[in-house]
Amino acid sequence: MLLDKDFVATEIAPRTKEKQEVIKTGVWRCPICTYDNEDSMSECEICGVLRNPLVKFSGNGDSAAANFKRLLSLDMPSPEKEKNILIESELAAKGPDSSSASMARDEHGGVKDRDSASDSGSKPEILISSMRSVSLSSKARTENVNEEMDISNMQYKPESWMMADQAEDRLSQLNLAIVGHVDSGKSTLSGRLLHLLGRISKKEMHKYEKEAKQQGKGSFSYAWALDESAEERERGITMTVAVAFFNSRKYHVVLLDSPGHRDFVPNMISGATQADAAILVVDASMGSFEAGLDAIGGQTREHTQLIRSFGVDQLIVVVNKMDIVEYSQERFDMVKKKLGTFLRSCGYKDSSVSWIPVSAMENQNLVATSDDKRLLSCAHLRTSEIIELRVSACGKLETGAIRTGSKVLVMPSREIATVRSMERDSQVCNIARAGDNITVNLQGIESNLVTAGGVLCHPDFPVRVANHLELKILVLDVTIPILIGSQLELHIHHVKEAARVVKILSLLDPKTGKVMKKAPRCILSKQNAVIEVVLHGLVCVDEYAKSRALGRVSLRSSGRTIALGLVTQILKRQE
Numbered sequence: 001m002l003l004d005k006d007f008v009a010t011e012i013a014p015r016t017k018e019k020q021e022v023i024k025t026g027v028w029r030c031p032i033c034t035y036d037n038e039d040s041m042s043e044c045e046i047c048g049v050l051r052n053p054l055v056k057f058s059g060n061g062d063s064a065a066a067n068f069k070r071l072l073s074l075d076m077p078s079p080e081k082e083k084n085i086l087i088e089s090e091l092a093a094k095g096p097d098s099s100s101a102s103m104a105r106d107e108h109g110g111v112k113d114r115d116s117a118s119d120s121g122s123k124p125e126i127l128i129s130s131m132r133s134v135s136l137s138s139k140a141r142t143e144n145v146n147e148e149m150d151i152s153n154m155q156y157k158p159e160s161w162m163m164a165d166q167a168e169d170r171l172s173q174l175n176l177a178i179v180g181h182v183d184s185g186k187s188t189l190s191g192r193l194l195h196l197l198g199r200i201s202k203k204e205m206h207k208y209e210k211e212a213k214q215q216g217k218g219s220f221s222y223a224w225a226l227d228e229s230a231e232e233r234e235r236g237i238t239m240t241v242a243v244a245f246f247n248s249r250k251y252h253v254v255l256l257d258s259p260g261h262r263d264f265v266p267n268m269i270s271g272a273t274q275a276d277a278a279i280l281v282v283d284a285s286m287g288s289f290e291a292g293l294d295a296i297g298g299q300t301r302e303h304t305q306l307i308r309s310f311g312v313d314q315l316i317v318v319v320n321k322m323d324i325v326e327y328s329q330e331r332f333d334m335v336k337k338k339l340g341t342f343l344r345s346c347g348y349k350d351s352s353v354s355w356i357p358v359s360a361m362e363n364q365n366l367v368a369t370s371d372d373k374r375l376l377s378c379a380h381l382r383t384s385e386i387i388e389l390r391v392s393a394c395g396k397l398e399t400g401a402i403r404t405g406s407k408v409l410v411m412p413s414r415e416i417a418t419v420r421s422m423e424r425d426s427q428v429c430n431i432a433r434a435g436d437n438i439t440v441n442l443q444g445i446e447s448n449l450v451t452a453g454g455v456l457c458h459p460d461f462p463v464r465v466a467n468h469l470e471l472k473i474l475v476l477d478v479t480i481p482i483l484i485g486s487q488l489e490l491h492i493h494h495v496k497e498a499a500r501v502v503k504i505l506s507l508l509d510p511k512t513g514k515v516m517k518k519a520p521r522c523i524l525s526k527q528n529a530v531i532e533v534v535l536h537g538l539v540c541v542d543e544y545a546k547s548r549a550l551g552r553v554s555l556r557s558s559g560r561t562i563a564l565g566l567v568t569q570i571l572k573r574q575e
């Protein structure tokens with residue numbers, strides 16, 4: 001069997017890169033519109049597609065392994081110095097409230113897409129905000145992180161993107177296919193979005209409106225921005241995939257407006273094979289939604305199955321034409337229930353699907369919250385029902401670098417999560433490096449597994465977790481000496497844990513650091529000593545020589561700091 005070249009590129013090889021190989025000397029072919037661009041061009045002259053965008057991880061084979069390696073992107077430019085700690089974090093698990101999929105979410109601290117936010121002020125964003133929950137996610141999952149993994153001999157080689165001077169800190173490309181049943185409003189929605197986001201000027205829009213009216217097709221004016229051929233306009237349907245783009249803070253979004261008519265499914269496929277994520281548009285009106293789901297000829301059904309088979313696992317369902325059904329909550333719920341069941345049967349996880357009721361025609365719920373009270377109440381209900389568990393962690397990046405899409409090991413729970421988005425100084429960023437204070441939005445993990453005082457680290461370089469430590473301490477001005485059995489409070493990075501002194505190994509000369517006395521009975525004010533403590537719970541920790549951030553402690557008692565110290569050894573765990 002002869003495999004079609006496109007198929008090979010899509011299913012086996014890292015798709016975009018393969019397809020952008022130089023095919024003639026001095027030119028590269030755009031994977032979207034197939035235009036042959038000059039080699040010097042970094043984006044397609046015709047449709048604006050970036051030449052070598054972030055390659056989508058495609059799940060199997062060698063290329064997948066290579067991609068996965070690349071996506072395990074947390075690491076340390078100086079492996080000799082510090083092996084494993086990446087974020088010493090305040091890991092504030094914000095849980096469901098920080099879901100970026102919820103309509104009213106942005107008021108509560110979600111990641112803002114400033115491009116659209118600027119249009120809509122500080123109001124919650126709707127369809128556009130849901131686009132942020134779509135990401136170029138890795139499908140891989142690292143499992144069986146070995147608790148006792150010996151990391152001492154492992155050398156990590158930093159990748160070039162981690163180095164500030166070599167980093168390509170530019171927008172990643174997100175190919176977003178717009179699919180759905182014929183006449184569901186895909187082109188109108190695309191045209192509206194482009195207009196609202198400033199990609200279509202008022203003048204151009206005015207021209208489309210005028211021309212559409214002249215041909216007695218006034219309702220198609222937004223669709224005409226994408227349906228450019230005379231035949232498409234005459235017939236009022238999309239026939240080829242229309243390509244348009246806009247930039248958000250995070251992504252160079254390439255919109256692929258697909259034809260809905262069943263005669264043009266092959267064209268739809270050619271666009272959808274490029275997609276990283278999709279917007280499925282359904283028509284909420286009576287009969288139309290049902291027709292789209294019909295087992296014979298329903299394109300809602302067919303398109304959904306097709307895009308799923310191309311590996312698109314993140315979906316925004318736009319329930320359009322809500323104006324026709326009077327913005328009925330009941331209708332929206334019905335659509336969600338029926339279509340939700342079908343999506344699950346296609347393999348979509350509830351957490352990867354966002355639902356947005358909109359009216360593309362009346363501009364409701366697209367880049368700003370609907371001002372229609374009926375839709376607003378519908379939206380709020382949706383928020384509390386379909387909350388997507390998204391967990392945020394904030395803290396300081398101690399070593400190395402991290403980027404969107406990275407897999408991280410969440411300690412001490414030992415769960416793998418994916419970095420969905422990041423914020424630095426309240427700005428969305430794609431890459432962060434040592435020293436940055438960031439908020440990381442994680443996906444694929446439950447909020448109770450991300451705890452205050454936890455650490456995010458490279459899955460291959462797990463931070464140590466212990467409850468038995470050797471400490472070198474300097475006792476402050478105290479009236480009560482420290483004895484074996486003293487109950488203290490140990491503070492280490494952002495964690496506080498009850499500690500019991502189990503051994504006093506030695507007193508040290510404060511000037512030379514040499515042992516003055518072994519096994520003393522107590523430690524007095526201003527003395528230096530080496531002690532062993534056993535903690536009530538486990539903490540993420542490292543020896544001070546390897547990580548200052550995770551190896552520095554203070555001991556407190558009765559509300560006062562009584563000693564400062566360093567972790568000199570991590571000892572065998574005590575039950």
Ligand SMILES: Nc1nc2c(ncn2[C@@H]2O[C@H](COP(=O)(O)OP(=O)(O)OP(=O)(O)O)[C@@H](O)[C@H]2O)c(=O)[nH]1
Nearest residue numbers: 182183184185186187188219237238260321360361
């Ligand atoms: N009432 C109402 N009509 C809409 C809405 N969105 C689109 N329409 C109308 O639905 C018809 C089809 O819209 P299109 O945008 O061409 O639909 P499409 O899904 O792109 O069509 P194909 O690409 O041919 O499948 C047009 O008459 C639009 O004006 C909406 O929100 N409300």
